[in-house]
Amino acid sequence: MSLAVFDGVSALVIDDVRFTSQRLLRTLEQIGIADTHAAPNGAAACKMIETGEIQPTLIIADFQMPEMNGLELLKRVRMGTVANLPHDVVFVILTGFLELNRSVPAVRLGADGLISKPLTPPVAAQKLSQLFGTDAARDVRSAEYYADKAIDDGGALDPEIIEDNGNEERELPTDLVTPGVVLSRDLNYPNGELLLPKGARIDRALLNRLQEVAELSGSVHRLWVWI
Numbered sequence: 750m751s752l753a754v755f756d757g758v759s760a761l762v763i764d765d766v767r768f769t770s771q772r773l774l775r776t777l778e779q780i781g782i783a784d785t786h787a788a789p790n791g792a793a794a795c796k797m798i799e800t801g802e803i804q805p806t807l808i809i810a811d812f813q814m815p816e817m818n819g820l821e822l823l824k825r826v827r828m829g830t831v832a833n834l835p836h837d838v839v840f841v842i843l844t845g846f847l848e849l850n851r852s853v854p855a856v857r858l859g860a861d862g863l864i865s866k867p868l869t870p871p872v873a874a875q876k877l878s879q880l881f882g883t884d885a886a887r888d889v890r891s892a893e894y895y896a897d898k899a900i901d902d903g904g905a906l907d908p909e910i911i912e913d914n915g916n917e918e919r920e921l922p923t924d925l926v927t928p929g930v931v932l933s934r935d936l937n938y939p940n941g942e943l944l945l946p947k948g949a950r951i952d953r954a955l956l957n958r959l960q961e962v963a964e965l966s967g968s969v970h971r972l973w974v975w976i
Contacts, residue, residue, distance in 0.1 A: 752780060752781050752874055752878055753781075754878050754881045754882045755780065755781040755782045755877070755878075755881065756781075757806070758782050758784070758806050758807050758881065759782075759784040759785075759786070759803065759804060759805050759806050759807065760774075760777050760782050760784065760785045760786070760805060760806075760807040760808075760809065761785075761786045761787070761788060761794060761797075761798075761803060761805035761807070761808050761809070762774055762777070762785065762786070762787045762788075762809050762810075763787070763788045763789075763790065763791060763793075763794045763808065763809065763810040763811060763814070763819070763822070764787075764789070764810075764811040764814070764843065765789050765790055765811065765814045765815060766811075767789075769811070769866065769867075770787045770789075771787070772867065773809065773843070773868055774787060776868055776869065776870050776873050777873065779870045780870050780873050780874045780877070782807070786803045786805065789814075790814040790815055790816040790817055790818075791810065791814060791816065791817030791818060791819065791821055791822030791825075792816040792817040793816075794808070794810070794817075794822060795817070795822070795825070795831050798831055798832070798833055798834050799831065799832040799833055799834075801833060804833065804834075805834070805838065806838060806839060807838070807839045807841070807877070807880075808822075808826070808838060808839070808840045808841070809841045809843050809864075810822055810823065810840070810841070810842060810843060811842075811843050811844070812842055812843065812844040812845075812855075813844075819842050819843070819844075819855075820842070820854050820855060820858065820900040821900060823840055823842070823855065823858045823859070823860060824858050824895060824898065824900055826838060826840060827840075827858055827859045827889070827892065827895040827898075828892050828895050828896055829892035836889070836892045837887075837889040839861050839880045839881070839887070840859070840860055840861055841860065841861055841862040841863075841864055841876075841877070841880075842855045842860045842862070842863050842864070843864055843865075843866060843868070844863065844864075844865060844866065845865060845866055852958070852961075852962045853944065854898075854899065854900045854901065855958075856955070856958045857898050857899070858895060858898055858900065859888065859889045859890065859895065860958070861880050861887055861889075861954075862876055862877075862879075862880065862957070862958075862961065863958060863961040863962060864876055864961070865964070879957070887954055888952060888954035888955065916975040916976055917975070917976050918933040918934075918973060918974070918975060918976075919973070919974060919976050920971050920972070920973050920974075921971065921972055921974060922963075922970070922971050922972075923956070923959050923960045923963050923970050923971070923972060924960060924963075926951060926956055926972055926974060927956075928951065928952055928953035928956050929950065929951070929952065929953075930950075930951050930972075930974040930975065930976065931948060931949065931950050931951070931974060931975045932945055932946070932947055932948060932949045932951065932972060932973060932974055932975075933947065933973045933974055933975045934947050934973035935947050936949075936972060936973075951972070951974070959972075
């Protein structure tokens with residue numbers, strides 16, 4: 750299995766468990782990403798990049814790591830503070846079971862994907878191919894935007910807000926929602942804390958993240974939207 754969309758992609762896998770990183774490197778090679786590298790944590794990854802040892806176009810980082818975890822590295826990258834690396838490089842968070850409130854910081858900080866372990870070649874090909882090519886579903890903003898974004902659990906997201914358009918209101922599971930719809934009601938965490946406000950436009954990138962969270966958490970999230 751080798752996809753042309755991955756031609757020229759250089760991948761950096763960051764995980765403190767050597768077995769996991771080596772397994773993922775083999776998976777990437779199987780789908781056609783031949784230029785692969787590994788680092789044990791975010792701090793080591795920064796050093797490799799800033800010294801010019803590697804120039805990744807794809808970063809896959811574990812959620813939990815010592816010294817600098819995946820979210821801490823993601824924020825540094827999106828703020829543009831890692832030398833020799835574009836702030837909008839494709840960045841995917843690798844994790845196990847993921848609760849909704851723990852995924853929000855990754856979405857807030859511009860993660861391009863949330864992928865569960867272990868990552869198989871078919872899933873890797875399907876998920877990563879969406880992030881490269883002319884129709885890639887990404888939503889990375891300016892470096893300045895991420896400066897005050899927290900990496901703590903929870904909190905609300907801040908998508909584009911649209912006024913009530915008066916169309917029919919319907920409750921749908923995330924897998925039946927189409928990009929561009931507008932929330933007709935607030936979307937809250939199970940504890941009642943606000944996640945997305947009424948009027949939020951759900952673009953393709955945000956919808957992909959919500960669907961990934963539903964898959965990883967093993968639950969079905971439903972949205973009230975205008976259709």
